[in-house]
């Protein structure tokens with residue numbers, strides 16, 4: 001299910017390995033319509049993703065692969081209850097079982113305001129798809 005992708009960031013020239021679904025489409029050029037390749041969210045979270053993930057680096061906890069359309073989607077929009085169940089403290093959810101469902105519309109509203117939907121791919125990642133697995137790549 002997972003492939004290995006090697007990519008370099010234009011700004012920092014760092015090399016970073018991320019893991020992506022085999023059926024994910026290649027990243028389009030910046031400005032082209034978003035095809036749900038998922039690279040931006042798998043590399044690092046956006047500002048909303050930083051809040052949800054509690055970190056600035058690595059894959060966002062909210063990014064979701066959808067088999068039916070073979071695309072990644074922002075789970076804050078497509079599966080807000082599941083995302084909240086993942087990120088809210090378990091103790092809080094035990095105390096208030098309907099909390100995730102209750103907060104879901106709020107999360108969807110934030111995502112709609114904060115995420116640049118329908119504006120084309122805004123990622124300038126320089127991606128090199130590997131045909132051979134990296135020997136030093138750690139598969140989680």
Ligand code: SF4
Nearest residue numbers: 034035037038040121
């Ligand atoms: S914005 Fe670009 S990199 Fe991010 S999922 Fe869409 S096409 Fe892929």
Ligand code: SF4
Nearest residue numbers: 041046049060063074
């Ligand atoms: S768009 Fe959604 S999935 Fe992507 S980084 Fe932001 S919050 Fe996470």
